[in-house]
Amino acid sequence: MGRIMAIDFGTKRTGIAVTDPGRIIATGLTTVPSSGIMDFLKDYFSKEAVDVVVVGEPKRLDNTATHGTLPADRFVKQLKREFPEKKLERLDERFTSKMAMQTMITGGLKKKQRQNKELVDEISATILLQNYLEYNQSKK
DSSP: OOEEEEEEEOOSSSEEEEEEEEEEEEEEEEEGGGGHHHHHHHHHHHHHHHEEEEEEEEOTTSSOOOHHHHHHHHHHHHHHOOOOEEEEEEHHHHHHHHHHHHHHTTOOOOOHHOOHHHHHHHHHHHHHHHHHHHHHHOOO
């Protein structure tokens, strides 16, 4: 059984999180420039077994598209073309950035550390993955 990966795609940076091989724990992996995401994924998939890729779906509170929806949709299409063997899931990513910021505050990170946008993106991907794991657990 392979890992599950969550991707918080952004136009500049993309946060990535993965589960352990047993699919129990969600852990932040890294943040990569969005322009290099496909190369990163090719390399990572060649080294690690990943069966499911969860990509955040940007939405407004009223369920309409955001400025990030179209780029995320394009990324998903490219992901399907490049890795047709991977199961692809979309998950609402509303509030993950706010939750990531709150997590950093609660964790005691100083203001300067909380301004690290790469860390926010990585934590957002981890929250997205944790939400996915909890959602699938509740379906059992």
